[in-house]
Amino acid sequence: MKDEQPNQEFDSSDPLKSDNTESILDSFRFVNGRRYHNLDDVTYLLPNDNKEAKRLYLQHNLFKFAWQNNYSSPIHEFLKSGKAKVLDIGCGSGHWILDMAREYPQATFVGIDMSPLFPDAKNTPSNVLFLQHNLNNGIPFPNETFDFVFQRFLCNNVVLDKWKIYVKEMIRVTKSGGWLEFFEFELNYDRASAFHLQVLELVHSAFEAKGIISKPESVIPPFLETCQELSEVHFKEVSIPIGHWAGQLGTMMLTYTLMNAETIRLLITSAWGVDDKTFDWIFENSNREFDENKLHTKSFRWFSKKI
Numbered sequence: 492m493k494d495e496q497p498n499q500e501f502d503s504s505d506p507l508k509s510d511n512t513e514s515i516l517d518s519f520r521f522v523n524g525r526r527y528h529n530l531d532d533v534t535y536l537l538p539n540d541n542k543e544a545k546r547l548y549l550q551h552n553l554f555k556f557a558w559q560n561n562y563s564s565p566i567h568e569f570l571k572s573g574k575a576k577v578l579d580i581g582c583g584s585g586h587w588i589l590d591m592a593r594e595y596p597q598a599t600f601v602g603i604d605m606s607p608l609f610p611d612a613k614n615t616p617s618n619v620l621f622l623q624h625n626l627n628n629g630i631p632f633p634n635e636t637f638d639f640v641f642q643r644f645l646c647n648n649v650v651l652d653k654w655k656i657y658v659k660e661m662i663r664v665t666k667s668g669g670w671l672e673f674f675e676f677e678l679n680y681d682r683a684s685a686f687h688l689q690v691l692e693l694v695h696s697a698f699e700a701k702g703i704i705s706k707p708e709s710v711i712p713p714f715l716e717t718c719q720e721l722s723e724v725h726f727k728e729v730s731i732p733i734g735h736w737a738g739q740l741g742t743m744m745l746t747y748t749l750m751n752a753e754t755i756r757l758l759i760t761s762a763w764g765v766d767d768k769t770f771d772w773i774f775e776n777s778n779r780e781f782d783e784n785k786l787h788t789k790s791f792r793w794f795s796k797k798i
């Protein structure tokens with residue numbers, strides 16, 4: 492992806508909201524040096540520039556390392572068999588798909604994202620297809636197309652009502668007997684100080700003010716259990732240490748956490764009405780605790796078979 496240069500200034504009381512009618516025709520918005528999507532009907536608050544692509548690359552490697560695999564559904568043999576079709580919605584830069592496509596060269600993989608962070612067609616393996624598409628318009632495939640439908644870090648980043656519609660669409664395009672999997676993590680540190688926990692609650696509130704529930708554990712299981720088309724919902728959890736005290740994994744998680752804070756800087760400074768200096772002070776003080784209190788965070792997978 493080429494480096495993009497800011498092409499316009501935004502003057503809005505809410506820098507995350509596109510209220511500039513001229514800009515609607517443009518593909519991107521640029522705010523404080525970061526590039527964002529410019530879709531009118533999507534409330535997705537994270538950037539989609541090269542810096543974000545680097546964060547997603549680290550994210551993929553970090554979570555694969557922590558879990559020692561890319562998924563938990565019992566479909567390894569089927570993926571090896573050569574008949575499987577796999578879909579990843581909100582695939583971002585496509586690292587999960589590309590990794591899976593290498594591991595299972597006989598299977599076919601499709602990644603969908605509204606932002607073109609994934610590689611273009613001439614740089615993708617022949618068993619991979621990436622589509623730039625807004626999920627608010629549904630998943631552009633017929634009923635019962637895929638054997639395995641996956642999403643990662645989507646629930647905690649999109650408006651809850653929209654996410655529920657995406658899940659219904661995921662179920663629709665999954666074959667009977669196929670698997671669906673949801674992979675999320677939550678900012679919820681054990682052993683954090685009262686100050687740190689308060690900061691986290693304020694971060695959750697900033698997302699909630701936009702309709703996004705950044706606590707997937709409270710949202711995903713109750714919703715999946717209401718879906719009549721799904722059988723028993725399986726659950727796995729992996730706790731990931733943060734900080735230099737925990738070796739390579741802890742250091743990766745620390746780097747990732749600092750990148751995450753940078754990614755939500757605009758959301759938080761505008762939600763809390765604070766400047767960058769105050770933001771830095773708050774996060775530096777909370778982040779010190781990772782090593783001092785040997786903190787961990789949690790990541791989760793829920794997976795279920797379509798009846």
Ligand SMILES: C[S@@+](CC[C@H](N)C(=O)[O-])C[C@H]1O[C@@H](n2cnc3c(N)ncnc32)[C@H](O)[C@@H]1O
Pocket residue numbers: 533535537539547550551580581582583584585586587603604605606624625626627642643644645648649
């Ligand atoms: C936090 S990123 C996760 C990316 C990827 N799943 C991963 O684990 O690396 C969430 C992705 O969802 C995409 N997304 C959010 N809303 C979307 C929508 N309405 N249609 C398509 N993609 C969407 C974003 O563009 C972003 O790439």
